[in-house]
Amino acid sequence: DAKTTQPPSMDCAEGRAANLPCNHSTISGNEYVYWYRQIHSQGPQYIIHGLKNNETNEMASLIITEDRKSSTLILPHATLRDTAVYYCIVFSSFGNEKLTFGTGTRLTIIP
């Protein structure tokens, strides 16, 4: 069972920041928060991951609350190509190697 809760859909205007929330209230101490996205009919694409500190890379920023029970993925300047389903996953490689995907958030970037 997925251990995360995400809104089923969101819209964002092109050029604006897209903020995608994720709740993971049962996350354990050794579990990381991973974000992937899937553009229609393609394989999921890795975006970013973190444990407890905020992270930033060339694609996005990840903000994790101090209690680690929720996080937000930020796409700073959304483009039409960011339209996809975004999955938030909690994962630990210690003894359990599989990623468990929930239903994700369908993000639509509006021109």
Place this chain on the structure above:
Amino acid sequence: KAGVTQTPRYLIKTRGQQVTLSCSPISGHRSVSWYQQTPGQGLQFLFEYFSETQRNKGNFPGRFSGRQFSNSRSEMNVSTLELGDSALYLCASRWSGDQETQYFGPGTRLLVL
């Protein structure tokens, strides 16, 4: 570095047939995982192979099997195909160190008629 590749990309089979799908991981990656994605069930884990050994398995019937070769390439086999096996089959590879990120291939879309 080349990404994960999967062949074939599209496949049409009929009920009762069997199918073999192939996955070539990113160079240097030793772990390959397989996932099935359907509109109704979403993305579900099938199994993971590391160093030619299956080390994790999802809740799928025995008709679904796999193997990994010494060069880390992996194959997945589905025997006695059913209509419900129509899906996008994805493979993902990682180096297999702790917390290593999984990288997905483009998938093989299987249609069972």
